[in-house]
Structures are given as structure tokens and as C-alpha cells.
Amino acid sequence: MKLHKLALLLPLLFSSHAVFAAPSLPEAVAQDYQQHLAPLFRHFHQNPELSHMEVNTAKRLAAELKEAGFDVYTGIGKTGVVAILKNGKGPMVMMRADMDALPVEEKSGLSYASKVRTKDWDGNEVAVMHACGHDVHITSLVGTARQMAARKNDWSGTLMLIGQPAEERSGGAQGMMDDGLYQKFGQPDYAMALHVSSEIEAGKLVAVEGSPYSGVDSVDIIIHGIGAHGASPHRGKDPIVLGAQIVLALQTIISRELAPKEPGVITVGAFHAGSKHNIIPDQAHLQLTVRNDNMETRNYLISAIERVAKNLGRAAGLPEDKLPEVKVDPQTTPPTVNDIPLTQRIKASWRKTMGDDIFDQNYKRLGMGAEDFPFLTTKPYIPSLYFAVGGTPKTAFIAEKNGGPAVPSHHSPLFKIEAEPAIRTGVEATVRALQELMPAKAP
Numbered sequence: 001m002k003l004h005k006l007a008l009l010l011p012l013l014f015s016s017h018a019v020f021a022a023p024s025l026p027e028a029v030a031q032d033y034q035q036h037l038a039p040l041f042r043h044f045h046q047n048p049e050l051s052h053m054e055v056n057t058a059k060r061l062a063a064e065l066k067e068a069g070f071d072v073y074t075g076i077g078k079t080g081v082v083a084i085l086k087n088g089k090g091p092m093v094m095m096r097a098d099m100d101a102l103p104v105e106e107k108s109g110l111s112y113a114s115k116v117r118t119k120d121w122d123g124n125e126v127a128v129m130h131a132c133g134h135d136v137h138i139t140s141l142v143g144t145a146r147q148m149a150a151r152k153n154d155w156s157g158t159l160m161l162i163g164q165p166a167e168e169r170s171g172g173a174q175g176m177m178d179d180g181l182y183q184k185f186g187q188p189d190y191a192m193a194l195h196v197s198s199e200i201e202a203g204k205l206v207a208v209e210g211s212p213y214s215g216v217d218s219v220d221i222i223i224h225g226i227g228a229h230g231a232s233p234h235r236g237k238d239p240i241v242l243g244a245q246i247v248l249a250l251q252t253i254i255s256r257e258l259a260p261k262e263p264g265v266i267t268v269g270a271f272h273a274g275s276k277h278n279i280i281p282d283q284a285h286l287q288l289t290v291r292n293d294n295m296e297t298r299n300y301l302i303s304a305i306e307r308v309a310k311n312l313g314r315a316a317g318l319p320e321d322k323l324p325e326v327k328v329d330p331q332t333t334p335p336t337v338n339d340i341p342l343t344q345r346i347k348a349s350w351r352k353t354m355g356d357d358i359f360d361q362n363y364k365r366l367g368m369g370a371e372d373f374p375f376l377t378t379k380p381y382i383p384s385l386y387f388a389v390g391g392t393p394k395t396a397f398i399a400e401k402n403g404g405p406a407v408p409s410h411h412s413p414l415f416k417i418e419a420e421p422a423i424r425t426g427v428e429a430t431v432r433a434l435q436e437l438m439p440a441k442a443p
Contacts, residue, residue, distance in 0.1 A: 025147065025151075025428055025431060025432070026424075026428060028147060028150070029143065029147065029424050029427045029428050029431075030424060032143060032146060032147070032427075033143070033420060033423060033424050033427075036143075036146070037139055037142065037143050037423055037427075038419070038420070040064065040139050040142060041135060041136070041139040041419050041423060042112045043060070044057065044060075044130065044135035044138060044139060045110075045112055045113075045114060045130050045135045046112050046113075046114055046115075046116075047114075047116065048101030048102075048114050048116055048128045048129055048130045048135070049099075049100065049101055049118075049128065050100060050101060050102075050103060050118065050120060050121070050126075050128060051100040051121075051165060051166035051167070051168050051169040051171075051172065052078050052079060052100075052121075052165055052166045052169070052172070053079070053100075053118070054079045054099045054100055054165050054166075055079060057079075057099045057100075057138070057163075058074060058079045058080070058081050058099065058163060058165070059074075061081050061099065061138055061141070061142070061163045062074050062081050062083075062163075064142045064145070065081070065083040065141075065142065065145050065161060065163075066083075068083075068142070068145040068146045068149045069085065069145075069149040070083035070084060070085045070145060070149070070159075070161065071083065071084045071085070072084075073184075073185070076176050076179050076181060076184075077164075077165060077172060077173075077175035077176030077177075077178065077179045077181070078165055078166075078175060079099070079165040079166075080162065080163060080164055080165050080172070080175070080176045080179070080181075081099075081161075081162065081163035082160065082161070082162055082163075082181070082184075082185055083145065083160070083161040083162075083163075084158065084159070084160055084161075084185060085145075085148065085149060085158070085159045085161075086158045087152050087155060087156055087157060087158070087159070087438075088156040088157065088441060089156060089157070089441065090155070090156040090157025090158070090438045090439075090441070091157045091158075091188075091189035091190060091437060091438055092157060092158040092159075092160060092186055092187070092188045092189050093157065093158075093159060093160065093188055093189065093190045093191070093192070093434055093437050093438055094160040094161075094162060094188035094190070094191040094192070094376070094382075095141065095144060095159070095160070095161050095162070095191075095192050095193065095430060095434070096161075096162040096164055096173075096191065096192070096193045096373065096376060097134070097137035097138045097140065097141040097161075097162070097163055097164065097193070097194075098134045098137055098138075098163075098164045098165075098167035098168075098172070098193075099134055099137075099138055099163050099164060099165055099167075100134060100165055100166055100167055100168050100169075100172070101114075101128050101129055101130045101131070101132075101134065101135075101168075102128070102129055102130075102131045102132060102168055102411060103120055103126040103127065103128060104127065104128070104129040104131045104411065104412075104413050105127035105129065105413055106127070106129040106131070106413055107413040107414055108408075108413070108414055108415060108416040109416075110416055113129075114127075114128060114129045114130065116128040116129075129413065129415075131410065131411050131412060131413065131415045132168065132410045132411060132415070133195065133196035133197075133198075133391060133410070133415075133417055133422075134167070136196040136389075136391065136417055136419065136422050136423055136426065137194065137195070137196065137426075138163060139419075139423050140194065140389075140422075140423050140426035140427050140430065141161055141163065143423060143424075143426070143427035144161070144426075144427050144430045144431055144434070145161055147427060147431045148431060148434060151431070151435075153440060154435055154440055155434060155435050155438040155439065155440055156438055156439065156440050156441045157437075157438035158186070159434065159438070160185060160186070160188055162176070162181075162376075164176060167371070167372055167373075170331060170333055170370075170372045171331065171372065172372060173372040173373060173374075173375035173376050174372065174375040176376070177375055177376065181376075182380075187380065187382070188382055189382070189383075189437075190342065190382065190383050190384065190385075190437050191376060191377050191382045191383070191384040191385075192384065192385045192386070192387070192430070192433060193371075193373050193384075193385075193386045193387075194386070194387050194388065194389055194426055194429070194430065195371075195386070195387075195388050195389070196388070196389050196390075196391040196417055196422045196426070197363075197388045197389065197390060197391060197392075197410075198391055198392045198407055198408060198409060198410060198415065198417065199363065199392070199407070200360045200363050200388055200389070200390030200391065200392065201360050201362070201390045201392065201393075201394050201397065202390045202391055202392055202393050202394070202417075202418040202421040202422055203389075203390055203421035203422070203424070203425045204358060204359060204360035204363075204389075204390040204425070205350060205354075205358050205359055205360065205387060205388065205389060205390070205425065205429055206359065206360050206363045206387065206388040206390075207338070207343050207346065207347050207350075207359075207385060207387040207388070208338055208343070208365065209338060209340050209343050209344065210293075210337065210338060210340070211293045211294075211335045211336060211337050211338070212336055212338060212365065212386050212387075212388065213335065213336035213369055213370055213371040213373075213386065214263065214265075214291045214292060214293050214335050214336075214368040214369065214370050215291065215292045215293070215294075215295070215298055215332070215333055215334045215335035215370060215374075216289060216290065216291055216292075216332070216333045216370035217289070217290045217298065217302065217328055217329065217332050217333075218287070218288070218289060218290075218328075218329040218331070219287075219288040219289075219290055219302070219305060219326065219327070219328050219329070220285065220286065220287055220288070220326075220327045220329075221243075221246065221285070221286040221288065221305075221309050221324050221325070221326055221327075222283065222284075222285055222324065222325040222327065223239040223242055223243050223246070223273075223283065223284040223285070223286065223309075223313070223324045224239065224282065224283055224313075224318065224322040224323070224324065224325075225237040225238055225239030225240075225242065225280070225281065225282050225283060225284070225318075225322075226282060226322075227279070227280055227281055227282035228280045229278065229279070229280070230277065230278035230279055230280055231278065233280060236280045236282075237316060237317065237318060237322075238280050239273060239280075239281060239282065239283055239284035240273045240274060240280070240281065240284055241316075242284070242312060242313065242316045242318075242324075243271060243273060243284040243286060245312050245316075246286065246308065246309050246312050246324070247268050247271065247286065249308050249312060250266050250268065250288075250305060250308055251266065252308075253266060253301065253304045253305065253308065254266055257300075257304060258297070258300075258301075262293075262297055263291070263292070263293045263297075263368060264291060264292055264293075264297055264301055265289070265290065265291035265368050266288060266289075266290055266291075266301065266305065267288065267289050267290075267291075268286055268287070268288050269287050269288065269289055270285075270286070270287035271284070271285075271286055271287075272284065272285040272286075272287075273285065288305070290302065290305070291368040291370065292335060293335050293368075294335060295334065295335075298332075302326075302328055305326055306326040309323075309324040309326055310323045310324055310326075312324070333370050333371075333372055333374070333375075334374045334375075334378055335370075335374065336370075336371045336373050336374050336386050337374070338384065338385050338386060339383035339384055339385065341383075342383045342384070342385050343385050345436065346385055346387075346433045346436060346437075347359075349432055349433065349435075349436040350429060350432060350433070353432050354428065354429070354432065358425075358429075360390055363388075369410075371386065373386055385433070387429070389422050389425050389426045389429065390421070390422065390425070391417035391418055391419075391421075391422040392407050392417070392418065393418050
């Protein structure tokens with residue numbers, strides 16, 4: 001009788017084991033993408049909101065994080081979201097995702113392309129699009145929250161998830177800090193963020209040991225002149241000619257003063273002057289973006305711009321009280337600098353758990369884009385890692401190389417991301433990194 005009962009129970013035991021066996025992390029993320037994250041991504045993509053206007057985005061993000069089991073707080077730095085999950089003793093680790101979209105009309109051809117139009121900060125009606133992948137970031141944040149809540153036995157500590165407003169206009173991260181982010185919720189021991197990239201193969205990772213994003217300053221040069229008739233230039237001092245000389249001379253700062261392997265950019269993005277063909281105006285206005293990878297270079301470039309502008313004014317014969325004025329916007333953004341030991345530690349963990357081929361070996365950082373993430377990690381200093389997740393299929397790069405259509409850049413109306421590999425990789429990589437930094441305590 002006992003043997004008969006055991007024979008009846010064995011199939012049930014094996015069946016029960018099969019039902020309750022937890023899927024592996026990649027399998028769980030794949031299932032969650034199909035069932036939950038894919039429609040969530042499409043919702044975020046079709047309902048973009050501009051910087052500091054992310055009211056509905058923040059509301060949906062907060063609801064998703066609360067449903068995952070986090071304590072959720074809203075209205076931090078206007079529309080920011082903070083979610084906390086405490087899971088025993090251990091470090092506090094922060095993961096941040098930006099929420100805002102851009103005033104761009106989408107022309108990606110996607111079936112779920114944004115058709116949103118709204119009033120911008122100046123009251124102008126504009127089209128709105130997630131043209132930089134922030135919809136991928138917040139969807140990945142939700143996916144991370146769901147996996148971490150379901151795997152509490154695999155980690156120990158406190159997880160802080162942040163939905164940050166206004167990255168595109170900058171100021172969103174600083175706004176959350178000014179609102180007492182760390183005073184209210186605690187200062188993290190480590191901080192992380194990710195960015196999907198159209199320049200990286202979909203599903204691959206890049207983690208730079210150093211600076212993945214540059215610092216940026218906005219600089220204005222006000223050029224004073226003496227107005228005159230266009231037929232009598234000798235009666236005035238032409239600020240347009242002087243402005244043109246300054247534009248060209250500024251480029252010699254990069255090409256002849258900065259060391260060849262030291263990154264730096266001075267771009268004159270706007271030149272405003274004059275009103276009519278035959279009038280020499282009395283003022284011109286240049287608008288510059290200045291990029292750097294360290295504060296020493298930044299300070300040198302700012303000083304050199306002022307030196308060039310003022311001395312060219314002197315060369316033009318302007319009196320001292322009419323020399324060009326150089327104005328630096330006080331809202332300077334420092335470079336994003338990854339903590340090298342932390343970066344190496346996480347990359348080793350990814351290599352072990354996700355394989356060597358998870359990294360995009362072909363990626364080269366060629367531009368000097370900026371990020372406001374450092375406002376969360378520099379004062380006070382928090383060891384941080386900002387990594388990239390690929391979003392463009394390999395076939396698209398091959399087609400471009402063979403003369404096909406160019407891969408659209410970020411901020412382009414044609415911008416589009418292969419959402420599934422980007423989000424799945426973003427979630428898995430984040431969870432792996434969090435488990436590395438917050439290992440489960442031994443029983």
C-alpha cells in the first residue's frame with residue numbers, strides 16, 4: 001500500500017516542481033516584455049511630454065512602480081518620481097531614468113508613431129516625439145522594478161528608482177537635488193543610469209571606463225559696434241565683420257591651443273545681426289555651445305574665448321567700453337565620469353553572467369553629447385556608472401555601410417529604436433548590476 005501511494009505521488013511531485021520552478025532571468029524578462037513591457041513602451045512612445053510637463057508620464061510610471069511593490073513618491077523637483085524598495089541590510093543603490101520628450105514631429109514610419117501636439121514653454125504649438133529614447137529608459141526602469149521585486153531572495157539592501165524630468169532642457173536632475181532628494185530618501189552608495197543608443201548594435205552594451213558624456217556650457221558673445229550706412233562703412237564699426245572674424249578665430253582655440261588628444265568643441269550655433277541690406281548695425285550676437293571632458297579643459301576654453309573676442313575687438317579699433325562681452329550661462333553641466341573601479345566590477349559581472357559577446361566591440365565615441373546625470377553624483381560624490389544599450393539592428397549598419405539609408409541620429413524626426421532587444425538587454429543588465437552591488441546575505 002505504501003509503495004502504491006508513493007508511486008501515485010511521484011508524478012505529482014515532479015509536476016509541482018515543474019510548475020513552481022522559477023524561470024531564468026533572461027526567460028523572465030522575455031516573458032514580461034511580451035506580456036507587459038511591450039504595450040507599456042508603446043503607450044509611453046505614443047504619449048510623449050515635454051520637459052517639466054511630464055505629468056501623465058510621471059503618473060503612469062508611479063502607478064507601475066507602486067504596482068511592482070515599491071513605496072512611491074511624486075512631485076519631486078516638479079514632476080520627478082522616486083520609488084523605494086527596502087530589502088534587508090545592505091547598500092542603497094540608485095537607478096535613474098529620464099522621462100521627457102522633444103519638440104520634434106515624428107517621421108519614423110512606425111505604426112505607433114507619436115501624433116501628439118501641445119503648447120511648448122513659450123505657448124507655441126509644437127509636435128512632440130520621444131526622439132532620444134527616454135521611452136526605452138522608463139520602460140526598462142519598470143521592467144527592472146518588476147524583476148527586482150520578484151527576486152528578493154537574490155539581493156539585499158535598498159533600491160532607489162528615479163524617474164527624472166527635464167533632462168533634455170537640463171535642470172531636471174538639479175531640480176530634484178534642490179528639492180532635497182537625498183535628504184528625504186537617503187544618499188545612495190552607488191548610482192547608475194542607462195541610455196539607449198542608435199549608434200550601438202541592438203542588444204549590445206557599452207560601458208566607458210572614463211567619460212561617456214561631456215560637460216557643456218552655453219556662452220553668449222555680445223559684439224558692440226557703431227552703426228552706419230552700408231555705403232559708408234568708414235563712418236562706423238561693423239560688428240558683423242568683427243563677429244565673422246571671431247567665429248573663425250574661435251576654431252583656432254581647438255585646433256592650435258588644445259592638445260590634439262584632449263577632447264573639446266566650440267560650436268557657434270547662432271549669429272544674429274542686422275535688419276536691412278544697407279544698414280551696418282550697432283550690435284551682433286553669437287551663441288556658442290562649448291564642450292569638455294574635464295573641468296580643467298572647460299576653464300581653459302572659457303578663458304580663451306574671452307581672450308579671443310576681446311582682443312579682436314581691440315584689433316578692430318573698438319574703445320575699451322565697447323569690447324565684446326562674453327557671458328557664460330551659470331547653468332553649466334559637468335562631464336559624466338564613470339567611476340573606473342565600479343565600471344570594471346560591473347563589466348566583469350556582465351561578462352560572467354551575459355557572456356563576452358554582450359559588449360559592442362565596434363563602438364567608438366565620436367561626439368560630445370552631454371547629460372545632466374552628474375548633478376546627482378558629483379555633489380556629494382557618489383560612485384556611478386552610466387552605460388549604453390544598443391538600439392539599432394546590425395542589418396541597418398550593414399545597409400548604411402553599403403550605401404543604403406543612414407541610421408537616424410538621436411533628436412532626428414526619423415529616429416527609431418528596435419525596442420525589444422534594447423529593453424530586454426537594459427532590464428537584464430540593470431538587474432545583474434544591482435545583484436552584483438547588493439548581494440544576498442548568507443543565511
